[in-house]
Amino acid sequence: MTKAEDHILVIFGASGDLTYRKLVPALFDLYAQGLLGNKSAILGVSRTQLSDEVFREKMKKGILAFANFGEESKDKIDLFLKSTFYQSLNTFDVSDYTLLKDRLEHIDAEFGNNGNFLYYLSTPPNLYKIIPENLAHHKLNRQSKSIGWKRIIIEKPFGYDLKSGIALNRDLLKFFKEDQLYRIDHYLGKETVQNLLVTRFANGIFEPLWNRNFIHHVEITTSESIGVEGRGGYYDGSGAMRDMVQNHLLQVAALVAMEPPTTIEATSIRNETLKVFQSLRPLNDRNVRNHVIRGQYTAAKVRGKQVVGYREEEGVDPDSRTETYVAMKYFIDNWRWGGVPFYIRTGKALPTRVSEVVIHFKPTPHTLFIDNKDFSNNGNLLVIRIQPDEGILLKFGMKIPGAGFEVKNVNMDFHYSDMKQTYVPSAYERLLLDAMLGDATLYARGDAVEAAWGFVQPILDYWKNDPDAALYGYPAGSWGPEIADQLITEPEITWRYPCRNLAEDGIYCEL
Ligand SMILES: NC(=O)c1ccc[n+]([C@@H]2O[C@H](COP(=O)([O-])OP(=O)(O)OC[C@H]3O[C@@H](n4cnc5c(N)ncnc54)[C@H](OP(=O)(O)O)[C@@H]3O)[C@@H](O)[C@H]2O)c1
Incomplete structure (x- = not known):
């Protein structure tokens, strides 16, 4: 380096x-x-x-x-x-x-x-x-x-909403030029997030498939197993939409969805990020109601320990309507992604800490082999695990040896931990060094931050202004409100649940 x-x-x-x-x-x-x-x-x-x-x-x-x-x-x-x-x-x-x-x-x-x-x-x-x-x-x-x-x-936070986000940019630009400004999003400093660009643009096999013709839907999950942990006062004024979706999740989604940049340089990459945000289908009250679910964790026993509900946390308003969970479905209206749903979800007090991008490919057009318990013809998966156990996995069907044509899902996987000789720098290490070198490629640009605020603003407005806007409780330690399953309307398709409870005190997350 x-x-x-x-x-x-x-x-x-x-x-x-x-x-x-x-x-x-x-x-x-x-x-x-x-x-x-x-x-x-x-x-x-x-x-x-x-x-x-x-x-x-x-x-x-x-x-x-x-x-x-x-x-x-x-x-x-x-x-x-x-x-x-x-x-x-x-x-x-x-x-x-x-x-x-x-x-x-x-x-x-x-x-x-x-x-x-x-x-x-x-x-x-x-x-x-x-x-x-x-x-x-x-x-x-x-x-x-x-x-x-x-x-x-x-x-972060780069503003509290669209208006304050625009005002912050305007204020910063009074004293520093855009090329002096480095808005840090530590998610972009993570190796696996950067690896998204390499996976897509260094491999001839993925790019031809990376579009509406072959991809059925895209799923992005970032879950935390802990609650607000003493940061209730800060979090209650923020919530999952501002804390996670407006920045980290949309930035990661942009790397999944962007067109190939002309070079791996700040201007090219950040131009493509902006184009993705500009292509997000705007939300109105009706599709916010139908396509965005918010939740708040309630008290529950998690792996033998009693966990308090969000409203009982220190610093949190006992009548708080701040969301600790968001799941949503949205579309990117451009040539590449026309009609492909993007599902994203994030939350606190979920079963485990995991961040991953899952590309669900379309199934084969005709089913030759009968579905069984180890295989269903729902299409191949490419899982890009951001944390923990950083790596990448391709899931596909293989024949079980023996008579007939029994098919089983198998994994082809790579774990960063296998590269024992290679040091993986922390996100802050990478991003600080980039700023010292004057490289803003992995930093957010002002126009993209405003575009991301523009996309989430109708959701924030609806929640704030409509007293009937639903807020669903979910027990701490669960995967969020069950109603979030209904965002995915196609039969036989659900969110991916990567982690299983192995024992009272153990959770195992397979890549
Ligand atoms: N902690 C994290 O993991 C994390 C992650 C992502 C983003 N952030 C962001 O990074 C920033 C710093 O986070 P932090 O966790 O380090 O916060 P913190 O522990 O509360 O520290 C805030 C710092 O700001 C200083 N400060 C200066 N003027 C202040 C004022 N008028 N009122 C209060 N404090 C003042 C405080 O020092 P004095 O009181 O001595 O002046 C203190 O050093 C925040 O914007 C936070 O949202 C933090």
């Missing part, structure tokens, strides 16, 4: 959870592999008063607990942390940014980063306008060959 250019990474929200659990461990992993520039430095920024030393101690704990190379590269941690600093400032107060400017000049003079600054906004979203504005006030957004590049990474 290419080594990053020397720069200073400025993390706003450095006293927070994301910095501790994900960002600094990922930065250390890059460092341990020699991928950070020799003169690079990190400056953590937040309001909490911390010395460099205390910040380094905290980050060391985070690295030991969460970095891939933590234990095995223990001796490198202190060296890495020598170029890690902390600056306390009030992010709201523009005059405080002189402290930041002075500190950056000082570090730059010591390390020689050529004025290359990468900002990371890991703060509450109400600061996404203020921080860029205050940086611009101190000319910390200005870039040129002589004074170095300036880039800014923004964590």
